[in-house]
Amino acid sequence: MQDTPSPLGVWGIAIPAGLFLLIVIFEWLRPRRTATADRTHRWPTHAGFFIANAVTGQILAFLVVVPLAANWAQENDFGLFNLVDPPVWATVLLTFILLDFAVWFQHVLMHKIPFLWRMHRVHHSDRHLDLTSALRFHPTEIIVSTLYKSAWVALLGVPALIALAFELWLNGNALFNHSNICLPHWLDRIIRPFVVTPDMHLVHHSTDKSEQDTNFGFALTIWDRLFRLYTAESKMGKDTQAVGIAEAQNRQPAKFIWSMLLPFRNVSR
Numbered sequence: 654m655q656d657t658p659s660p661l662g663v664w665g666i667a668i669p670a671g672l673f674l675l676i677v678i679f680e681w682l683r684p685r686r687t688a689t690a691d692r693t694h695r696w697p698t699h700a701g702f703f704i705a706n707a708v709t710g711q712i713l714a715f716l717v718v719v720p721l722a723a724n725w726a727q728e729n730d731f732g733l734f735n736l737v738d739p740p741v742w743a744t745v746l747l748t749f750i751l752l753d754f755a756v757w758f759q760h761v762l763m764h765k766i767p768f769l770w771r772m773h774r775v776h777h778s779d780r781h782l783d784l785t786s787a788l789r790f791h792p793t794e795i796i797v798s799t800l801y802k803s804a805w806v807a808l809l810g811v812p813a814l815i816a817l818a819f820e821l822w823l824n825g826n827a828l829f830n831h832s833n834i835c836l837p838h839w840l841d842r843i844i845r846p847f848v849v850t851p852d853m854h855l856v857h858h859s860t861d862k863s864e865q866d867t868n869f870g871f872a873l874t875i876w877d878r879l880f881r882l883y884t885a886e887s888k889m890g891k892d893t894q895a896v897g898i899a900e901a902q903n904r905q906p907a908k909f910i911w912s913m914l915l916p917f918r919n920v921s922r
């Protein structure tokens with residue numbers, strides 16, 4: 654199969670941009686919590702992250718690294734799917750499940766290994782959650798994630814288009830579960846057994862370390878349930894739960910330079 658990432662590159666921008674707009678509208682119509690964090694600094698800071706990551710990570714991941722890994726595996730008959738050659742529907746289904754597990758596992762490692770936590774705590778230091786929080790990843794974490802995912806793509810022999818479709822699905826989920834939308838309780842209950850909802854991910858952004866180390870899922874909730882790392886609601890209650898890292902409950906996380914330098918700072922956990 655001839656892989657041409659450029660048309661997907663267009664969709665790769667159009668779909669998240671459309672979803673972003675849709676979530677902005679819902680956050681405005683049905684906000685879950687009032688923003689207590691410093692919005693005038695926080696939003697420009699997150700715009701800065703977006704620009705930095707668009708250059709170092711997302712575009713590179715979408716257009717270069719992941720397609721390279723996929724094409725290399727295909728040309729060299731490397732990876733599970735290139736050896737077994739399952740039907741397309743099975744490849745799609747298995748890719749989405751196995752890569753979701755890979756991303757979940759990486760997220761656990763990001764919390765457990767001090768060197769990786771230094772990068773990941775930049776994301777966690779945000780003191781409020783809305784869809785812009787999904788943009789707040791340190792460029793070093795984006796680079797690590799891209800290389801990690803590319804290794805999985807090669808090991809599994811995932812075709813480039815399917816790998817990129819997964820990337821889109823993952824990014825869409827990240828925008829949704831970081832959003833400040835007040836989802837009706839009944840709807841949250843219906844979708845939570847399958848997909849991570851904003852209320853479920855909110856618990857993961859608790860200042861309480863024992864809660865922070867649960868609900869690692871970005872898309873599927875099965876892994877947290879399977880490995881007993883699922884927390885339904887924060888002890889602090891979902892409306893009053895403190896968000897961020899305990900060691901920076903101040904105005905610093907809203908600032909761009911402070912956030913970019915955070916991996917290199919010794920702030921103990």
Ligand SMILES: [Zn+2]
Pocket residue numbers: 760764773777857
């Ligand atoms: Zn996390």
